[in-house]
Amino acid sequence: MGPAPETVTDPGDPRLDPYTRMRERDLVGRAGRFVVEGEVTLRLLLGPRSRFRAESILLAPERWPGLADAVAACPAPVYLAAKAVMSAVTGFPIHRGVLAIGVRGGELDAAAPVPPRPAPALVLGLAGLTNHDNVGAAFRNAAAFGADAVLLDAESCDPLYRKSIRVSAGAALIQPFARLPAGQDWLRLAQTLDLQPLAFSPGAVEPLDALAVPARALLILGTEGPGLDPATLAGARPIRIPMAAGFDSLNVATAAGIALHAIARGQGRLDRAGTVRTGPA
Amino acid sequence: MGPAPETVTDPGDPRLDPYTRMRERDLVGRAGRFVVEGEVTLRLLLGPRSRFRAESILLAPERWPGLADAVAACPAPVYLAAKAVMSAVTGFPIHRGVLAIGVRGGELDAAAPVPPRPAPALVLGLAGLTNHDNVGAAFRNAAAFGADAVLLDAESCDPLYRKSIRVSAGAALIQPFARLPAGQDWLRLAQTLDLQPLAFSPGAVEPLDALAVPARALLILGTEGPGLDPATLAGARPIRIPMAAGFDSLNVATAAGIALHAIARGQGRLDRAGTVRTGPA
Numbered sequence: 001m002g003p004a005p006e007t008v009t010d011p012g013d014p015r016l017d018p019y020t021r022m023r024e025r026d027l028v029g030r031a032g033r034f035v036v037e038g039e040v041t042l043r044l045l046l047g048p049r050s051r052f053r054a055e056s057i058l059l060a061p062e063r064w065p066g067l068a069d070a071v072a073a074c075p076a077p078v079y080l081a082a083k084a085v086m087s088a089v090t091g092f093p094i095h096r097g098v099l100a101i102g103v104r105g106g107e108l109d110a111a112a113p114v115p116p117r118p119a120p121a122l123v124l125g126l127a128g129l130t131n132h133d134n135v136g137a138a139f140r141n142a143a144a145f146g147a148d149a150v151l152l153d154a155e156s157c158d159p160l161y162r163k164s165i166r167v168s169a170g171a172a173l174i175q176p177f178a179r180l181p182a183g184q185d186w187l188r189l190a191q192t193l194d195l196q197p198l199a200f201s202p203g204a205v206e207p208l209d210a211l212a213v214p215a216r217a218l219l220i221l222g223t224e225g226p227g228l229d230p231a232t233l234a235g236a237r238p239i240r241i242p243m244a245a246g247f248d249s250l251n252v253a254t255a256a257g258i259a260l261h262a263i264a265r266g267q268g269r270l271d272r273a274g275t276v277r278t279g280p281a
Numbered sequence: 282m283g284p285a286p287e288t289v290t291d292p293g294d295p296r297l298d299p300y301t302r303m304r305e306r307d308l309v310g311r312a313g314r315f316v317v318e319g320e321v322t323l324r325l326l327l328g329p330r331s332r333f334r335a336e337s338i339l340l341a342p343e344r345w346p347g348l349a350d351a352v353a354a355c356p357a358p359v360y361l362a363a364k365a366v367m368s369a370v371t372g373f374p375i376h377r378g379v380l381a382i383g384v385r386g387g388e389l390d391a392a393a394p395v396p397p398r399p400a401p402a403l404v405l406g407l408a409g410l411t412n413h414d415n416v417g418a419a420f421r422n423a424a425a426f427g428a429d430a431v432l433l434d435a436e437s438c439d440p441l442y443r444k445s446i447r448v449s450a451g452a453a454l455i456q457p458f459a460r461l462p463a464g465q466d467w468l469r470l471a472q473t474l475d476l477q478p479l480a481f482s483p484g485a486v487e488p489l490d491a492l493a494v495p496a497r498a499l500l501i502l503g504t505e506g507p508g509l510d511p512a513t514l515a516g517a518r519p520i521r522i523p524m525a526a527g528f529d530s531l532n533v534a535t536a537a538g539i540a541l542h543a544i545a546r547g548q549g550r551l552d553r554a555g556t557v558r559t560g561p562a
Contacts, residue, residue: 049527140531140532141531143525143530144524144530145525146524146525169532171530209551242546243425244424244426244552245427245552247424247427247452249425249450249452250421253535254418254421254422254535254538257531257538257539261539265490271523271526
């Protein structure tokens with residue numbers, strides 16, 4: 001059992017310091033900490049697949065009974081404060097009454113989460129994704145389709161930014177990720193990790209649907225406007241997601257979802273349990 | 282050629298009335314009008330595939346030269362106003378300097394955009410989608426994969442809401458859509474339109490990847506929490522998108538994108554132009 005919850009009534013209580021001025025701190029950073037919001041995400045933070053530890057948990061008192069089981073094994077302190085107190089602390093209205101502070105710890109090396117040959121491998125590479133919603137959504141899709149790792153270049157934003165975690169539905173807390181090492185590019189990294197680089201681009205010729213799925217794949221996606229840089233496109237295998245004529249436009253995270261689904265299916269890594277009904281079409 | 286642009290300097294100018302108090306009007310509605318933001322979306326509104334007509338266009342003067350070609354054939358008045366005036370009119374900062382008011386016109390009948398048998402048909406049904414981002418993103422995917430129509434139940438929000446249009450990348454302006462008629466349910470509608478109803482649900486047994494693609498399909502998706510109602514699931518063919526074990530969670534618009542891609546591919550309606558490179562995997 002973790003410690004008994006402590007009730008806090010003063011928004012100025014120093015124990016709640018990491019929860020203060022939440023939006024300002026989103027911009028300036030949290031010195032190795034991040035914020036988790038909501039029950040689903042908190043359960044992932046505290047669960048067996050979490051890559052991070054909780055530093056503290058802040059709940060509205062009415063949320064405590066429903067979460068006591070999830071929190072039981074966690075050694076972090078649990079603070080109970082009315083939603084009005086939580087809102088005064090954070091600086092905006094708290095509706096769900098579930099917050100936590102997590103600790104980042106050290107960053108992973110890019111090679112660490114990628115299984116070595118001859119195991120199959122599925123890695124998502126995000127290039128220049130400066131939108132937190134897109135990064136969060138891409139992580140959600142990576143986790144849903146069982147990617148081994150998400151790699152991000154220096155321009156892509158932080159998966160542990162508050163909004164990224166929320167949009168990822170907590171996937172950012174369980175999905176291994178790493179930064180592209182300084183001085184590395186996607187092609188050299190793919191060579192180092194023994195992955196075939198697939199560069200997704202609307203301008204590519206080869207359609208995803210005709211691809212012989214590689215057993216070890218690095219799926220590289222860039223931003224919707226500029227797309228991937230010419231060197232990456234030239235050195236990788238450019239792949240196009242076939243679309244209808246006249247509206248050749250997919251959100252980058254959705255494109256990642258479709259690409260991950262196709263490659264994961266081809267690699268046989270998706271859940272195939274269940275009886276296939278063979279009724280009339 | 283349309284009329285010459287008229288310069289407006291007074292935020293109180295009555296010609297700009299439809300652009301005032303934009304966020305408040307998002308909530309109360311616009312009496313048969315909608316707002317279009319940004320160049321890509323304006324070009325779709327004015328283009329050959331648009332389902333709607335523009336009532337007026339409001340541009341920052343520096344945007345006029347780049348858009349004069351797109352606006353040339355449009356009979357609606359074009360107003361030029363500095364971004365500071367545009368911001369004063371709308372009530373929030375206007376960065377891109379491109380706005381327009383569109384006219385909804387009459388709503389389509391649900392049957393109108395669905396080609397009759399024996400033509401193949403691909404229709405997306407959205408059930409209870411109360412989030413404007415999800416509706417917009419689903420429209421973007423429907424247009425990208427060439428769906429004939431998007432049908433929405435009474436609970437789903439308006440595809441012509443300002444944010445829905447923006448998130449759809451303008452797809453809401455070209456993608457035919459209609460409301461589920463009052464007193465109809467998805468199953469009766471599918472029967473009327475001679476479509477096979479496929480109900481997407483994480484709890485379904487039959488995986489999407491093993492499905493013999495029906496030539497005429499209605500893909501029904503519900504919200505992430507409650508999902509589809511039991512009657513729809515019981516009467517339709519429930520389909521599951523296979524995922525990795527342990528994180529069985531996709532955003533509803535992403536799930537729609539993956540489902541649309543698979544069915545559109547199976548129906549042979551996607552662009553297959555281009556030479557397939559057959560190099561080593």
